[in-house]
Amino acid sequence: MPESPDLPPRVTLPLLDLIQRQSLDEDYLIAAERRAARTAAGEPVPPGSGGHPRRIAAVAVAVFGVMAATAAVQTQRDAEVRDEGRASLVARIDDQGARVSRLQARIADLREANADAEDRVRRLNEGEQALTPRLRRLGVRTGFTPTRGEGIRVTVKDATSGDLDGTVRDEDLALLADGLWAAGAEAISINGQRLTALSAIRTSGVPIEVNGVGIASPYTVFAIGDRATMQAALMDTSSGIAFDGLSRRFGFTYELQNEDRMSLPAGPRSFLLLRSAEQRRSDEQVPPKLEEEPL
Known part of the structure; x- marks a missing residue:
């Protein structure tokens, strides 16, 4: 198996380790340059000065870690909110789709009932038109109409x-x-x-x-x-x-x-109004009872 070529640290190291190492290296370099400058100038070098950049780097790394953790938590919360909103929206869409389906079925039923009613009305109109001439003739013969x-x-x-x-x-x-x-x-x-x-x-x-x-x-x-x-x-x-x-x-x-x-x-109004009638057997039939309409 061929060996992989040497890669720079910025490619192979994890991000946090890379940031920490770069920060530390830069701090060491700056501290060494300051110390060399002071030594060349004959100035005394304060003890413990080399640890100051290291503390600064540690604080920076800690702050960065907190920020990264906060961003991760916030991202997770946003994802949960988005998932919850998506589920609620899908549920509402399903409910509205079911409601539309019910309304469409109701519309179909109403259209069918309306078509049946129109057919009955048409038949009734045809029957009325067929009976009108007969009714007119009967009204004339019986005296019910002028x-x-x-x-x-x-x-x-x-x-x-x-x-x-x-x-x-x-x-x-x-x-x-x-x-x-x-x-x-x-x-x-x-x-x-x-x-x-x-x-x-x-x-x-x-x-x-x-x-x-x-x-x-x-x-x-x-x-x-x-x-x-x-x-x-x-x-x-x-x-x-x-x-x-x-x-x-x-x-x-x-x-x-x-x-x-x-x-x-027409005949008298008292003759034209049937107020009551009783159904009897064929051998007991009598004329219907008529009552005179009060004036």
Whole structure:
């Protein structure tokens, strides 16, 4: 194995030994030069002067050691602080990452729920659009909504003779209404009272009542429908034929007239509100209980 070349002490010696040796060598050199100068000048050399540089070097080495130890301790503390700060930062990053993941999952769930809700709303809107025309037709036929359109007007008057038999009775108007329904009428009113499925035409004493409201002659009956065919269709029904026969027999008169446009009100509000109902067996079914709405 080849021998390594001689290296200078500053390369091979440890740092502290090198500093101490250099300090001591320089101190010895300075002390020797001072002593030689004093000897040449004939001045006495004080005893023990050679130890002063050595003490100075020892103090310098001690101070340097303290500084080095302090720096090492401080460096270790700084490293611990940095490690602790790094761990805390990593933990916070992990926590925030988990929170973001939860929020993203929540957002995905909300988007899915929102899509389902929008789909339900769309289906409900489609169902409502499909039911609206049917509801309108049912409202017209049952009297729950006001309506207008073409049709015929029938004016019925008591007999001019004043004979009691020539007075129009409730059953005469009911017969006329049945004939108009059979002739294709979509809505009927008598003296402004809309006929509904719950309407009643009856005599209360002398006057005739429709929907509980008294009316008097002349009786104006509006029927919305096809005005081109309704008059002829009325006279083809059994009710229409019977009504015409009673008119001829007892002397009350009626007049048919086509109308381009008529407006009929809705039925009474008391008929339009279902307050309570009970479910029964098929053999015990009764009409639903209705209560009049307070005015």
